[in-house]
Amino acid sequence: NFEDFKQRVIDRAKTRIFAFINIVGNGMGGGRLEQDVSDMDPKPAAEMAAKHRDTVVGFKTAHYAGPDWSAVDRVLEAGRTAGLPVMVDYGQVVPERPHSEFYLKKMRPGDIYTHMYRKFDPTIDEKGRVRPYLFEAKKRGVVFDVGHGAGSFIWRYAVPSMEQGFIPDSISTDLHTGSMNAGMKDIVNVMSKFMNLGMPLEEVILKSTWNPAKEIRREKYGHLTVGAVADIALLRLERGDFGFIDSDKMVRKGDRKLSCEMTVAGGAVMWDLNGRGSDPWDGK
Numbered sequence: 001n002f003e004d005f006k007q008r009v010i011d012r013a014k015t016r017i018f019a020f021i022n023i024v025g026n027g028m029g030g031g032r033l034e035q036d037v038s039d040m041d042p043k044p045a046a047e048m049a050a051k052h053r054d055t056v057v058g059f060k061t062a063h064y065a066g067p068d069w070s071a072v073d074r075v076l077e078a079g080r081t082a083g084l085p086v087m088v089d090y091g092q093v094v095p096e097r098p099h100s101e102f103y104l105k106k107m108r109p110g111d112i113y114t115h116m117y118r119k120f121d122p123t124i125d126e127k128g129r130v131r132p133y134l135f136e137a138k139k140r141g142v143v144f145d146v147g148h149g150a151g152s153f154i155w156r157y158a159v160p161s162m163e164q165g166f167i168p169d170s171i172s173t174d175l176h177t178g179s180m181n182a183g184m185k186d187i188v189n190v191m192s193k194f195m196n197l198g199m200p201l202e203e204v205i206l207k208s209t210w211n212p213a214k215e216i217r218r219e220k221y222g223h224l225t226v227g228a229v230a231d232i233a234l235l236r237l238e239r240g241d242f243g244f245i246d247s248d249k250m251v252r253k254g255d256r257k258l259s260c261e262m263t264v265a266g267g268a269v270m271w272d273l274n275g276r277g278s279d280p281w282d283g284k
Helices: 002-008 031-035 042-051 070-082 099-106 132-140 155-163 187-195 201-208 210-215
Strands: 019-022 056-061 086-088 112-114 143-145 232-245 251-265 268-272
Touching (some): 002 019, 019 042, 042 070, 056 070, 099 132, 132 143, 187 201, 187 232, 187 251, 201 210
Parallel strands (some): 019 056, 056 086, 086 112
Antiparallel strands (some): 232 251
């Protein structure tokens, strides 16, 4: 049903949208639909990606709870067939699908694991250390993405992970109604969390713009070099007493916060918080 989504949403949007196609033919419908292995067909998924190369940047699997590798294997097959990366939300962690095997044997260099600080993964061991195979996966070229969402970012994982050098390659929101009205809120709020975890502002910007563009192989975007498309975010760096909430509704204080004053897409103003792009009403 990707073409229906493209016609209803992507083609009508004023800002640029790229898409990962879910390996489930019915998409992310929740419940039983996402567990239906018979609806995970790599061939039509790859064909749809080939038909819409301008929009489709890869394939996605999410929320799988089965005891086998069906979802991962089939999304990887679609990726190999189309020559595109895959993004994986691991789903339910079960003994039959060892976490380490997924990172060290299944994922290819350039494939993306999202929700890297979610509480459902065995990221941190009983001694509070990041598991060594995650660093090995990074060395192999597996991409680690934040994907904050409503339930995929907790301080008790993010804080020790950052302290021990297990840092994200890209910063992202997993934006939906459940996350935008909870601890995630928006991209600048997520970026602000990483500033307050010790990541330099320049690196926060890099991991929110250029790195994601490279991950989806759209290197013409995500930067402001000469000749680039005029996609611009004008941010304000504020200093004060701020609180940042995780997916468990736990707060961590910070003294720096980004806010968005204006966004420009292709040279056209899309968002203007304080009227910086407008003329004074009285002509002065």
